[in-house]
Amino acid sequence: MTSITKPKVQHPANLKNQIGRTRRDYEGSMSTLCAGCGHDSITAAFVDAFWQLDIQPHRVAKLSGIGCSSKTTAYFINESHGFNSVHGRMPAVATGANAANSGLYYVGVSGDGDSLSIGLGQMCHAIRRNVRMLYVLENNGVYGLTKGQFSASADVGSKSKKGEANIQSPIDPVLLALTLGATFVARSFSGDKAQLVPLLKAGLRHGGFALIDVISPCVTFNDHDSSTKSYLYTRQHYHEVASVDFVPLQREIRTDYAEGQRQPVMMHDGSMVHFRKLEANYDPTDRAAAIARVRSAQERGEVVTGLLYINESGMDMHAINNTVETPLVDLPYSTLCPGAAKLDALMEEYR
Amino acid sequence: MTSITKPKVQHPANLKNQIGRTRRDYEGSMSTLCAGCGHDSITAAFVDAFWQLDIQPHRVAKLSGIGCSSKTTAYFINESHGFNSVHGRMPAVATGANAANSGLYYVGVSGDGDSLSIGLGQMCHAIRRNVRMLYVLENNGVYGLTKGQFSASADVGSKSKKGEANIQSPIDPVLLALTLGATFVARSFSGDKAQLVPLLKAGLRHGGFALIDVISPCVTFNDHDSSTKSYLYTRQHYHEVASVDFVPLQREIRTDYAEGQRQPVMMHDGSMVHFRKLEANYDPTDRAAAIARVRSAQERGEVVTGLLYINESGMDMHAINNTVETPLVDLPYSTLCPGAAKLDALMEEYR
Amino acid sequence: MPGVNDFTLKIGTVNGTGSASANGLLMQAIFRMGIPVVGKNVFPSNIQGLPTWYEIRVNKDGYTARNAPFDLMVAMNTGTYKRDVAEIAKGGWLLYDSSWPLPKALHRDDITVLGVPLGEMCVETFGGDRERTLMKNIAYTGALVGLIDIDMDVVMGMLHEKFSKKKHLLDSNDKALRLGYDYVKKHFKCPLPIRLEKMDKTGDHILIDGNAAAALGCVYAGATVGAWYPITPATSLMENFNAYCQQFRVDKETKKKNFCIVQAEDELAAAGIVVGAGWMGARAFTPTAGPGISLMSEFVGLAYYAEVPAVFFDVQRTGPSTGMPTRTQQADILSIAHLSHGDTKHLMLFPANPEECFYLAADSFDIAERFQTPVFVLSDLDIGMNDWMCRRLKWDDARKPDRGKVLSAPDLEKIEKFYRYNATNGDGIAARTLPGVHPKGSYFTRGSGHNKLGGYTEDSDEYREVVDRIARKIDAAAESLPAPEIITHKGNTVGVITIGSARGAVMEALDRLRDDGLSLDYLRVRAFPFSKAVHDFVASHEKCIVIEMNRDAQLRSLLILETGVHGDRLESLLEYGGLPFGTGQIIAGIRGILEGVKA
Amino acid sequence: MPGVNDFTLKIGTVNGTGSASANGLLMQAIFRMGIPVVGKNVFPSNIQGLPTWYEIRVNKDGYTARNAPFDLMVAMNTGTYKRDVAEIAKGGWLLYDSSWPLPKALHRDDITVLGVPLGEMCVETFGGDRERTLMKNIAYTGALVGLIDIDMDVVMGMLHEKFSKKKHLLDSNDKALRLGYDYVKKHFKCPLPIRLEKMDKTGDHILIDGNAAAALGCVYAGATVGAWYPITPATSLMENFNAYCQQFRVDKETKKKNFCIVQAEDELAAAGIVVGAGWMGARAFTPTAGPGISLMSEFVGLAYYAEVPAVFFDVQRTGPSTGMPTRTQQADILSIAHLSHGDTKHLMLFPANPEECFYLAADSFDIAERFQTPVFVLSDLDIGMNDWMCRRLKWDDARKPDRGKVLSAPDLEKIEKFYRYNATNGDGIAARTLPGVHPKGSYFTRGSGHNKLGGYTEDSDEYREVVDRIARKIDAAAESLPAPEIITHKGNTVGVITIGSARGAVMEALDRLRDDGLSLDYLRVRAFPFSKAVHDFVASHEKCIVIEMNRDAQLRSLLILETGVHGDRLESLLEYGGLPFGTGQIIAGIRGILEGVKA
Numbered sequence A, B: 001m002t003s004i005t006k007p008k009v010q011h012p013a014n015l016k017n018q019i020g021r022t023r024r025d026y027e028g029s030m031s032t033l034c035a036g037c038g039h040d041s042i043t044a045a046f047v048d049a050f051w052q053l054d055i056q057p058h059r060v061a062k063l064s065g066i067g068c069s070s071k072t073t074a075y076f077i078n079e080s081h082g083f084n085s086v087h088g089r090m091p092a093v094a095t096g097a098n099a100a101n102s103g104l105y106y107v108g109v110s111g112d113g114d115s116l117s118i119g120l121g122q123m124c125h126a127i128r129r130n131v132r133m134l135y136v137l138e139n140n141g142v143y144g145l146t147k148g149q150f151s152a153s154a155d156v157g158s159k160s161k162k163g164e165a166n167i168q169s170p171i172d173p174v175l176l177a178l179t180l181g182a183t184f185v186a187r188s189f190s191g192d193k194a195q196l197v198p199l200l201k202a203g204l205r206h207g208g209f210a211l212i213d214v215i216s217p218c219v220t221f222n223d224h225d226s227s228t229k230s231y232l233y234t235r236q237h238y239h240e241v242a243s244v245d246f247v248p249l250q251r252e253i254r255t256d257y258a259e260g261q262r263q264p265v266m267m268h269d270g271s272m273v274h275f276r277k278l279e280a281n282y283d284p285t286d287r288a289a290a291i292a293r294v295r296s297a298q299e300r301g302e303v304v305t306g307l308l309y310i311n312e313s314g315m316d317m318h319a320i321n322n323t324v325e326t327p328l329v330d331l332p333y334s335t336l337c338p339g340a341a342k343l344d345a346l347m348e349e350y351r
Numbered sequence C, D: 001m002p003g004v005n006d007f008t009l010k011i012g013t014v015n016g017t018g019s020a021s022a023n024g025l026l027m028q029a030i031f032r033m034g035i036p037v038v039g040k041n042v043f044p045s046n047i048q049g050l051p052t053w054y055e056i057r058v059n060k061d062g063y064t065a066r067n068a069p070f071d072l073m074v075a076m077n078t079g080t081y082k083r084d085v086a087e088i089a090k091g092g093w094l095l096y097d098s099s100w101p102l103p104k105a106l107h108r109d110d111i112t113v114l115g116v117p118l119g120e121m122c123v124e125t126f127g128g129d130r131e132r133t134l135m136k137n138i139a140y141t142g143a144l145v146g147l148i149d150i151d152m153d154v155v156m157g158m159l160h161e162k163f164s165k166k167k168h169l170l171d172s173n174d175k176a177l178r179l180g181y182d183y184v185k186k187h188f189k190c191p192l193p194i195r196l197e198k199m200d201k202t203g204d205h206i207l208i209d210g211n212a213a214a215a216l217g218c219v220y221a222g223a224t225v226g227a228w229y230p231i232t233p234a235t236s237l238m239e240n241f242n243a244y245c246q247q248f249r250v251d252k253e254t255k256k257k258n259f260c261i262v263q264a265e266d267e268l269a270a271a272g273i274v275v276g277a278g279w280m281g282a283r284a285f286t287p288t289a290g291p292g293i294s295l296m297s298e299f300v301g302l303a304y305y306a307e308v309p310a311v312f313f314d315v316q317r318t319g320p321s322t323g324m325p326t327r328t329q330q331a332d333i334l335s336i337a338h339l340s341h342g343d344t345k346h347l348m349l350f351p352a353n354p355e356e357c358f359y360l361a362a363d364s365f366d367i368a369e370r371f372q373t374p375v376f377v378l379s380d381l382d383i384g385m386n387d388w389m390c391r392r393l394k395w396d397d398a399r400k401p402d403r404g405k406v407l408s409a410p411d412l413e414k415i416e417k418f419y420r421y422n423a424t425n426g427d428g429i430a431a432r433t434l435p436g437v438h439p440k441g442s443y444f445t446r447g448s449g450h451n452k453l454g455g456y457t458e459d460s461d462e463y464r465e466v467v468d469r470i471a472r473k474i475d476a477a478a479e480s481l482p483a484p485e486i487i488t489h490k491g492n493t494v495g496v497i498t499i500g501s502a503r504g505a506v507m508e509a510l511d512r513l514r515d516d517g518l519s520l521d522y523l524r525v526r527a528f529p530f531s532k533a534v535h536d537f538v539a540s541h542e543k544c545i546v547i548e549m550n551r552d553a554q555l556r557s558l559l560i561l562e563t564g565v566h567g568d569r570l571e572s573l574l575e576y577g578g579l580p581f582g583t584g585q586i587i588a589g590i591r592g593i594l595e596g597v598k599a
């Protein structure tokens, strides 16, 4: 027996991008997630997206809360700044960072527990402020790191929930963001790199808050009572002593399908998710249509993926605030301090 | 000069309801809100609604957060139990209270600051859990009690915002609730008692979480920079010394109009709000239609009022939990404690 | 004995009726006459219709503490007649609006009652509810002008300044002022023995509240990011910061702002924003009050452990819980000292008045950056929201921000490899870098276990190495924080220790006691952890009386824990009913304690 | 000297590979042999693929503390070979999977190396990654059965119990067990000198973790509402409560539950739910850890001031901030004592082991209702998540819940008018009513200023009257809280004071020291505020050594503040690296301190 060392994310070639960097330069520390975790697939897509965009690694700020998903900011771009903050409160930290320095690329990585339970208010308000950042919600329907409690997005990516949605309706971050006026809303699947990488790139380039909800199956706790292939089943019928003891080494789930197509994908627990990719001529500039589209897909038991809505004319937090172009952190003190003379003059108003 | 003592809410007659109570029995302490505050009108509607429903006063639990709106739980039904908790966290207190005792009527009173900023996450999750309670959001677009900062519902009830909605889009509690799967969603206006009282009654009778967003103008801080009739203008051009010093005694704004009609109402600051009452044959059982209806009204600059959506077949928190019918607080200890013998037996499993 | 330029007066009205403007005018006029004056607002936690009071103390020697009972009571609120009349000093005066009768039961033999039919006169003179209500305030101001001899020219000058562009308002105000003035001149012997005479004692001074002063300190320190959630009594700090920034920080041509204020969705978010901005290298702050402090505690623990500079203003109000939001207290000291779960200890600064709010606010950013940790500036409602007479605020243009150990791009070029939490010298402070500055400066920030290289760890020794260093860093900071204010006299064995806004009343009480032959030493802490000077003071006095505004003797607790002094050497004198200390109360308290000690 | 029924062993594996089950099996088998045993899990904060350890101590005298270094190391993780080999005691044994070579550099002369090709054997014997990985754990178990003489019948019995319905699994397990067993029997001299011999010392005992025991306490106390947000190491408390309720609290026919568990959206909400339920009259609780405590502090202040009963479990982990979530500490004591802004003080209970978790959990509800205030039960990761050997838990069927002063409908009928905060006798406790019970019981609850009648107030005297009474109530509670555990010997002048899970190591250390001729008195606090017995103990010893698991000597701070003892009479012995105290460490620590004192 040995530690389970997973290879660092691997890439086809050691090609250099426009700024002379290889993909390797966008990799991070070794992942400590479970083998086959969807989150690791998203990490790999991040590496590709940043590499392809020729972004200087140290000009990237990666922010996250707490959770398996939130850990992943350590697993890409070593040479950037990461901040693993507190559970559910990453949006505030990102808001403050962006307020201070509008010049960097901001990536927030979160989970469905982090964003839809404890962090729901913060995520909604970051959307409302239109903080310029790419916000990736690695959505697995469970709290991975605390061992498998259901999250508010519940059974995402599973057909086995049979009507439970009507009992305690899951919170859909995509519908929420569309309702709240978000200016970039997309959904994808961790295993669909062909779709995910371009979406990440688009999100990084967006002039405001870009939400990408990525269905990202948890290989370890994705179980439903009814599934005989699930981990829960294994646990109950095999190992009682310790509750999360054996985690089978799984392979990551991958898929690749054409625009406009419906694609059933089998999850680790044997359940099926039916993805439907937006057609090539879908118009992502109509918010009401986007909402209707998501709802109608849900009614058909499909998860629609792709860029659902975009509005590049929205004003971000700094535009609303009318902040100077120079990032605030770069302003010299001399322009910030009004100086003694002005203070003396001001004192007259206090007499 | 004297203290501004406002009459207790007055009613036409001293009629008795089915349980022999007069309206007076549903009144509370004297309001300490500004004369003419919309919240006081809602309080009066509460008195009527409870009286008409023949509810035993002491079987009512009133919960609130902090704010002018949240204070109003003290201003109706003295003989009930009120809990003025902490800012934005009333939904949790109500959830716990309801979990403990499913037998009472629960009324939550909140403001737009209380519910849409600090309390946004909690409100959303109370909706998701479908806690059986009437939740009245007294929406004035500002933080009244802390003297007039804009809230996340911004300029609600005003036409003078000229496109600002596109800059930092207000959060609409009605759209949010519809998106989150709420089973009772309505909107009304504080001054429209004829509409409000029946809605409150319906909400009190609803088997789950009933949200009523009530536009409730703040007479003191309802100003917009552009309005020359506003308090802000008065303040800037008249009294510099203290920021909120003079609050003119205003009259409450009232209206009464027919179903299906459009009704422009002038606010204290001179701006107009165009209310549109749902037509009598509106079908409130179609969630998607309700969302579309609210959006299309917004596009026309109208605020649609009435019962937008209802679904009486939803399961509330206790139904989901499958709790016993008897309120938990009424269960005798003997049914709760398994007793010594069972413990002794259980100990065998720990060997 | 009250007399010329030495008396107190109190005005009881109803809030939302415009009296605050009139009261401000009154105080400002006295100030402009060159006479030391201070005003305190006692207001309810609502917007309109409840009793509110304004207390003015005129004192030629410049004492600024509260000083009940009152020599002159202006009772304009029938709802509080009883209470107001009871608060008049023996031999004092009552001015009331005789349009409404004063109940017989309230008459007192030992005061002089002056009835002025202000309401009636205003109804006769002005039209409309609004104007009548507003002008009644100016009318009682006019009556006071006559009664205590306020310089009419000064008052008129102020009205002209104020209404220079609104002739009709000037006219009404002028008319109302005369109504009251003429009435008292005609009916009473004016001025009263308690009256004003011009002096030249306020020339170097200003009237300012602590929140405005603190906001100005933030502007001068170069703060660029402010995050907040409105809460009494901290709200006006950010409102003032915004106003000053609009004045000083907006590009004249482009109208662009070189600051960013975020009204957060709650205090958790406000704290997070400040932490995010501090991490990026901006000077960032958030003002709040008790409930906000509780909500911020998780983020404060993060900033402490991840070593992110951040400034928190706590304008304290009466707790616990919502408590009395419009009353003052000093009761967050102990919670803040160890805020957040786990082992933590935080730097605190304690301004005593608006002047110190300005300087300590400016200092707080230097301290936060130097020690890479949250810094709390604790004022209170009394300091934050009342206008105090202070010396004019000064700035030294030579002063540059102390950014602490921040590695620049050239610094980074020079070194082999950067490790974030690797302190190389004895102060326990590790150099940091700012994101985006240089590839070599990259590091990973986390609130989870980390070693001195910045790596994640679950190893006991690595963990301990970092938290031990942080403990050293915080303790070592003590000597770099603002020094205590100390007054000693040879041979004294008893000292008085106080904090924050209690200063004024304590200083005056000590002067009075000294005049009476009882000399006591004095120390006011201005920062936590305490420096050697505090330790020495405690050690060198047989007994210290700790005077503070909370129920649980929180400062005393910290003194015991930090200095190691035995508790029986520290007596407590406490006030926590929500109003500032009065001088008399402290004199009586000290005497009581010293007698108890002797007995 | 280790020997028969007296040794320690440690197993190093990778998490998520199934070793925890095997380790549990091992420990349980020893327990069933009647031999006192304890196991501690040292695991990472992730789900799969990182190093994890399990430490077992076998001790015929029943000592349960951690006791490094280890007599036998089972090193199954090549990634931690270095560290694992270093932790073996002189003269000890190393069992490693010889399918992977042990680097030469790690060989030690002073230990015996036992290589067993577990991996290879499993690859040969089983098919598929899954089964091979899982069975390797059973194989090392088999090896240990042979090496330390575990009773094979006991082990086989357990496997039969476990797999009674899964014949094929039984077969694999049996096969795997034999693989390891046969190999060691064949290649090494079995058993080793450290080995087991049946005893009869565990018959009255159980193996249980503190979270399960606490959950059971909640069930027996009649708690009906549980609110929580998952967090390590508190999660299993609510999971266990749920499991017990499913077992004991679901109506057999209707399947309806007489409990309601709410998985809240965060800890703020969980606290609010508990406060709402407590206000309604339910017994409600929430389990959490440090970060949750920080987030709950606003609600805790509300419950304190509005006097709502509520029970909070803090299963402490290593702070500050996220800290090390899978490591233990006792570092929330000081923050909780005065949690929330303003003047507050909270009741705390400190169980030392799972047995006390059960009893104190049950007591906590009585205490919360009696004193109408939040009660905190502070255990820690070591207690909460590890299986401890405890006496069987007992319940007295005569025990009824103490609901405190709650007025029933008939009570209310009898009285004129009910006022909520009007305490009529000296204990400072005012009667409360429950909503919905009777019209006369209605009152308004608020966290803002209120007078003793329950009315809103901003009046200093009325405010003070209520907060003074609350302070009295809390202090008076001290004598009703669980008494400290005290062991004294005539003539001793030095005492040891400890808390919570440190008990085991401290008790053992004191026994050892006494054997060596050094007798010390002992006190373990079980509650805060401290009762007279604690005051007396402190007062009657010249010197006390306070042994606790945090950096800042938090218990010591509270002792100084509460008992008034001079700090120089309290020495500190601290451990805060995240692992439980070891006995040796305490012995050395005490000796060091006493030598320092003498010098």
Ligand SMILES: Cc1ncc(C[n+]2csc(CCOP(=O)(O)OP(=O)(O)O)c2C)c(N)n1
Binding pocket: A066, A067, A068, A069, A070, A086, A087, A110, A111, A112, A113, A114, A115, A138, A140, A142, A143, A144, A145, A146, A151, D229, D230, D231, D232, D267, D291, D292, D295, D322
């Ligand atoms: C304040 C606080 N509460 C609880 C926790 C424990 N906790 C850590 S991660 C997590 C949930 C993670 O779920 P999610 O965000 O969906 O991430 P995943 O692990 O599923 O990727 C929780 C509850 C915490 N760290 N902090």
Ligand SMILES: Cc1ncc(C[n+]2csc(CCOP(=O)(O)OP(=O)(O)O)c2C)c(N)n1
Binding pocket: B066, B067, B068, B069, B070, B086, B087, B110, B111, B112, B113, B114, B115, B138, B140, B142, B143, B144, B145, B146, B151, C229, C230, C231, C232, C267, C291, C292, C295, C322
């Ligand atoms: C934790 C906390 N933060 C801030 C406040 C201050 N505060 C009191 S009421 C209020 C806003 C009230 O706005 P809203 O809910 O819209 O009520 P309104 O007064 O407008 O009816 C705020 C910010 C508080 N009481 N508690």
Ligand code: SF4
Binding pocket: A032, A033, A034, A036, A037, A038, A039, A068, A069, A140, A144, A145, A217, A218, A219, A220, A221, D047, D048
């Ligand atoms: S527990 Fe689930 S979410 Fe967490 S690392 Fe493992 S597979 Fe991924």
Ligand code: SF4
Binding pocket: B032, B033, B034, B036, B037, B038, B039, B068, B069, B140, B144, B145, B217, B218, B219, B220, B221, C047, C048
């Ligand atoms: S401030 Fe506004 S919301 Fe508050 S009481 Fe006055 S009118 Fe109503």
Ligand SMILES: [Mg+2]
Binding pocket: A111, A112, A113, A138, A139, A140, A141, A142, A143, A144, A151
């Ligand atoms: Mg998740």
Ligand SMILES: [Mg+2]
Binding pocket: B111, B112, B113, B138, B139, B140, B141, B142, B143, B144, B151
């Ligand atoms: Mg509002």
